[in-house]
Amino acid sequence: MEFLVAPGGSIHGEARVPGDKSISHRSVMLGALATGETSVTGFLQGEDALATVAAFRALGVEIDGPRKGALRIRGVGLEGLRAAPSSLDMGNSGTSMRLLAGILAGQSFASELVGDTSLMGRPMQRVITPLTRMGAVIEAGDGGRPPLRIAGGSKLHGIHYDLPMASAQVKSCVLLAGLFADGETSVTEPAPTRDHTERMLRGFGYDLESQDGSVKLHGGGELRGCEIDVPADISSAAFLLVAASIAPGSELLLTHVGVNPTRTGVISILRLMGADITVSNEREVGGEPVADILVRSAVLKGIDIPRDLVPLAIDEFPVLFIAAACAEGRTVLRGAEELRVKESDRIASMAEGLTTLGIRNEVLDDGIIIDGGTLSGGTIRTFHDHRIAMSFAVAALRAEAQIRILDCDHVATSFPGFDSLTRGLGLQIASRDAGE
Ligand SMILES: O=C(O)C1=C[C@@H](OP(=O)(O)O)[C@@H](O)[C@H](O)C1
Numbered sequence: 384m385e386f387l388v389a390p391g392g393s394i395h396g397e398a399r400v401p402g403d404k405s406i407s408h409r410s411v412m413l414g415a416l417a418t419g420e421t422s423v424t425g426f427l428q429g430e431d432a433l434a435t436v437a438a439f440r441a442l443g444v445e446i447d448g449p450r451k452g453a454l455r456i457r458g459v460g461l462e463g464l465r466a467a468p469s470s471l472d473m474g475n476s477g478t479s480m481r482l483l484a485g486i487l488a489g490q491s492f493a494s495e496l497v498g499d500t501s502l503m504g505r506p507m508q509r510v511i512t513p514l515t516r517m518g519a520v521i522e523a524g525d526g527g528r529p530p531l532r533i534a535g536g537s538k539l540h541g542i543h544y545d546l547p548m549a550s551a552q553v554k555s556c557v558l559l560a561g562l563f564a565d566g567e568t569s570v571t572e573p574a575p576t577r578d579h580t581e582r583m584l585r586g587f588g589y590d591l592e593s594q595d596g597s598v599k600l601h602g603g604g605e606l607r608g609c610e611i612d613v614p615a616d617i618s619s620a621a622f623l624l625v626a627a628s629i630a631p632g633s634e635l636l637l638t639h640v641g642v643n644p645t646r647t648g649v650i651s652i653l654r655l656m657g658a659d660i661t662v663s664n665e666r667e668v669g670g671e672p673v674a675d676i677l678v679r680s681a682v683l684k685g686i687d688i689p690r691d692l693v694p695l696a697i698d699e700f701p702v703l704f705i706a707a708a709c710a711e712g713r714t715v716l717r718g719a720e721e722l723r724v725k726e727s728d729r730i731a732s733m734a735e736g737l738t739t740l741g742i743r744n745e746v747l748d749d750g751i752i753i754d755g756g757t758l759s760g761g762t763i764r765t766f767h768d769h770r771i772a773m774s775f776a777v778a779a780l781r782a783e784a785q786i787r788i789l790d791c792d793h794v795a796t797s798f799p800g801f802d803s804l805t806r807g808l809g810l811q812i813a814s815r816d817a818g819e
C-alpha cells in the first residue's frame with residue numbers, strides 16, 4: 384500500500400487517536416500473569432499489540448477480543464503459562480520481543496521468538512546480557528539478533544542492573560524477569576524513560592520501590608487482575624501536533640491523550656520551537672495522566688534539542704524532523720543514537736526523504752542537523768517503518784507538490800486508520816495498493 388498526499392491544506396476539528404501502544408502491550412502481559420480477570424478498554428487494535436495478544440494465546444491464556452478496543456484477559460497467575468506449540472512471531476514489534484523475553488526467561492519450558500525482517504535485524508544482546516546474569520540460558524542469531532531461543536527451566540536470581548542505555552524495553556524486561564526471580568531485582572537507568580511498567584505493576588497490586596532513577600522489586604509476589612483504560616497514544620498524536628503546527632490556519636483538539644511526563648518530550652520540544660499548544664483537563668485514569676491538547680498553527684524556529692528530552696520523545700523524532708524542515712533556521716539533534724536501531728535506522732531513513740524533498744541536512748553518528756526550507760514534492764522510501772511513512776504524509780501540508788510514500792502497510796502496526804482519520808481533519812491523503 385502507498386500514500387499519495389496532495390500539497391497544502393490545513394488541519395481542523397477534534398480527534399481521539401488510537402490507544403497507547405506501550406500501555407496496550409503491558410496490559411496483556413500483566414493481565415496474563417495476574418490472578419483473576421483483567422478488562423481493558425481503549426486497547427490499540429494495531430498489529431504490534433495484536434502480536435502480543437496472539438503470543439499469550441499461544442502460551443495458553445484465554446483472551447476475548449479485542450472488539451472496539453475492549454479486551455478481557457483471564458489471568459493464569461505467575462506460574463500458569465504453558466509452552467507454545469511453535470515459535471512466537473512478534474511481527475514488527477521490538478517491545479513485544481524484549482518484554483516477552485523477560486517473562487519467558489522465568490518459565491519452566493523453552494520458547495523461541497521470531498519476527499519480521501525488520502525485527503530480525505534489531506539488537507537483542509541488550510536483553511540477553513542482563514537475563515543471562517539472572518541465570519537464563521538464551522541463544523540468539525548472529526550479532527545477538529533474533530531468533531531468540533530461551534531454554535527455560537532455569538531458576539532466576541535477582542540482580543542489580545545498571546542500564547547501559549536509556550531503554551524502557553530493557554528496564555521492563557529485567558523487571559518482568561524479576562517477578563520470577565529469587566530475591567530482589569533492581570534497575571538503574573541513565574536517564575528517565577517511560578515508566579508504564581512500574582505504574583501498571585502497582586495498579587495490579589505489586590509492591591515496587593522507585594527512587595532516584597532506580598526501581599526495585601522482589602520476585603514471587605502476586606498480580607491481581609484489574610481494569611485498565613488505555614489513553615490515546617501521544618506518539619500517534621504527535622503526527623497531528625506537528626501537522627496542525629506547520630499548516631497555516633489550523634486548529635485541532637486531541638482528546639484523552641496520555642501525558643505521562645516520561646512521554647511528553649514532543650510537547651516540550653515543539654513549544655521550544657514556538658508551537659502553540661495548550662494542555663487542559665488534566666486528570667488521572669488508571670494511574671496514568673491524561674489530558675486534552677489544543678494545537679494551533681504557529682511559526683516554528685529551529686533549536687538545539689536539549690539532550691535530556693531525547694528519551695522522552697524517542698519515537699517522535701521522525702515527525703519532529705518534519706517540524707524542523709518547516710522551521711526558520713537550524714535544528715540540531717545529538718545524543719539520539721538509539722534512533723539507528725528502531726524499525727529502521729530513523730536518522731538515515733529521514734535524511735534520505737528530507738534530501739528528496741530538497742531540505743538540507745547533515746547526518747551525525749548520534750543525530751542530525753536540519754536547515755528549515757521549502758519542501759518540494761517527491762517519492763519517499765519508508766524502509767517499511769510506520770513512523771517514517773506517517774511523518775512524510777504530514778510533510779505534504781507544507782510541500783509544493785504531491786508526496787508519494789511507498790510501502791505504507793506498516794502504519795497499521797501503531798496507527799490503524801491513520802489515513803481516514805487524518806483525511807477527516809483536512810490532510811489530502813489517498814491510499815492505494817502498490818502497482819495500481
Ligand atoms: O517500552 C516501550 O514500550 C517502548 C520503549 C522505546 O524503546 P526503547 O526501550 O528501545 O527505547 C520505544 O521506542 C518503543 O516504541 C516502545
Ligand SMILES: C=C(OP(=O)(O)O)C(=O)O
Binds near residue numbers: 476698770
Ligand atoms: C520503536 C518502536 O516500537 P518497537 O520498538 O516496539 O518496535 C516504535 O513504535 O516507534
